[in-house]
Amino acid sequence: MNLTESIKRPTLHEELVERLRNLVVEDALKPGEKVPEKDLCASFGVSRTPLREALKVLASEGLVVLQANRGARVTEVTPEELENTFPVIATLEQLAGELACERLDDAGIAHIEERHKDMIAAYKTRDRQAYFQANQDIHNALITAAQNEVLESHHRMLAVRVRRARFMVNLSDKRWAQAIDEHEQMMEKLRRRDAKGLGELMKLHMLNKFVAHMKALQT
Amino acid sequence: MNLTESIKRPTLHEELVERLRNLVVEDALKPGEKVPEKDLCASFGVSRTPLREALKVLASEGLVVLQANRGARVTEVTPEELENTFPVIATLEQLAGELACERLDDAGIAHIEERHKDMIAAYKTRDRQAYFQANQDIHNALITAAQNEVLESHHRMLAVRVRRARFMVNLSDKRWAQAIDEHEQMMEKLRRRDAKGLGELMKLHMLNKFVAHMKALQT
DNA sequence: AAATGTAATTATGAATTCATTATTCAGTCA
DNA sequence: TGACTGAATAATGAATTCATAATTACATTT
Numbered sequence: 001m002n003l004t005e006s007i008k009r010p011t012l013h014e015e016l017v018e019r020l021r022n023l024v025v026e027d028a029l030k031p032g033e034k035v036p037e038k039d040l041c042a043s044f045g046v047s048r049t050p051l052r053e054a055l056k057v058l059a060s061e062g063l064v065v066l067q068a069n070r071g072a073r074v075t076e077v078t079p080e081e082l083e084n085t086f087p088v089i090a091t092l093e094q095l096a097g098e099l100a101c102e103r104l105d106d107a108g109i110a111h112i113e114e115r116h117k118d119m120i121a122a123y124k125t126r127d128r129q130a131y132f133q134a135n136q137d138i139h140n141a142l143i144t145a146a147q148n149e150v151l152e153s154h155h156r157m158l159a160v161r162v163r164r165a166r167f168m169v170n171l172s173d174k175r176w177a178q179a180i181d182e183h184e185q186m187m188e189k190l191r192r193r194d195a196k197g198l199g200e201l202m203k204l205h206m207l208n209k210f211v212a213h214m215k216a217l218q219t
Numbered sequence: 220m221n222l223t224e225s226i227k228r229p230t231l232h233e234e235l236v237e238r239l240r241n242l243v244v245e246d247a248l249k250p251g252e253k254v255p256e257k258d259l260c261a262s263f264g265v266s267r268t269p270l271r272e273a274l275k276v277l278a279s280e281g282l283v284v285l286q287a288n289r290g291a292r293v294t295e296v297t298p299e300e301l302e303n304t305f306p307v308i309a310t311l312e313q314l315a316g317e318l319a320c321e322r323l324d325d326a327g328i329a330h331i332e333e334r335h336k337d338m339i340a341a342y343k344t345r346d347r348q349a350y351f352q353a354n355q356d357i358h359n360a361l362i363t364a365a366q367n368e369v370l371e372s373h374h375r376m377l378a379v380r381v382r383r384a385r386f387m388v389n390l391s392d393k394r395w396a397q398a399i400d401e402h403e404q405m406m407e408k409l410r411r412r413d414a415k416g417l418g419e420l421m422k423l424h425m426l427n428k429f430v431a432h433m434k435a436l437q438t
Numbered sequence: 439a440a441a442t443g444t445a446a447t448t449a450t451g452a453a454t455t456c457a458t459t460a461t462t463c464a465g466t467c468a
Numbered sequence: 469t470g471a472c473t474g475a476a477t478a479a480t481g482a483a484t485t486c487a488t489a490a491t492t493a494c495a496t497t498t
Binding site: 054157 | 230268272278279303310313314370373
Binding site: 230231232265266267268269287288289290 | 451452453454458459460461
């Protein structure tokens, strides 16, 4: 079978969750900003019902907060929020690193190696856009390699929240170089399939990223 | 200020999320079971709108699955699901243990000590109900003590999913004794404020619980 | 002018209605 | 008998409507 692509027509509310989430992550909807249903309905061309359903989901993901009878607001990215989020991501990435090492086959490692090279190339040409993309691909690949749906979904939820912080800070040259170095070390552990080592490095990598973010925010 | 309790009048959909979640956790709604909106609306005395909003939230928490045009089903508790969930909970509890050690004051530790004694008492009289309750209280207290909202909310989501498994297996005498022993060790680490030690024990405790569950399921 | 009270407007929560998609079941034909 | 067709029924997705709470604008009082 499978002659054609399986027909997937997502429901409106699913579509809206996606679109709204992107708006929040891409910073089109600013933190603290009110999200008037009416306007969103108009711009998406849907009625309030599916939109409100979508907002409920976003709220349970922590991207917006709902106040009864007072509508939705995009959650603020506060230092406290980052302070709480990073350790949790870090510990999840540690677990992911360990599992990925055990479950990745040679082809999988080769694939990550490719993206790693892309990332290095982007670093050398100082192409921030390409760097962020390759970086994210690598992390996502490692998460996927862990083959744990629960881990993956919770990691995604948290990663989304942190990704918004990207718009707030500039990656310093020093931190950028450090991050590249950490990735080199991670690749080394991965090649040797050192599960514990990779896990620890990934955790540390996240916590260092956190420190860099906090420093940047304090200025 | 704060002269009176802040007035909280939850919206219907919030109330429904709570109630429905309980129904799933308490196993009143069985895994795999269809959840006809109509019946639920009738039994709760609400219209479909808030109920459907609640189902969307439950779906994003992974307690139900929504199939377009075919309604909601309670998610099955499969061995795969447990296999994926336990390691994630374990790693979160490890983090919680470490943070709790750093942040609990003497009064907080004393409070946990109390619940620990309750748990031991329940064990001696083989009062499963009281045991489960005290056990859960202890874990929750440690999570709360970590003072990390993100950690807490994600842990709660996962704990709910696992708690359902309780209805599927019987706690063996052997495992029960082992669990008590593990808790004794955890308390010892906590008294000494050995953050790393408590974290490792809590992780191990969860993984052992997982092994016990899997053994029980295989029979 | 500042503060308080009140009416008008707006936005939200929830119920209802409408439109589509599944499901059921009787009937037909091989 | 058993597989297929299609009408009837039921359930769901989405739009609309209604009710209520919040906000705003304005007036009144001091």
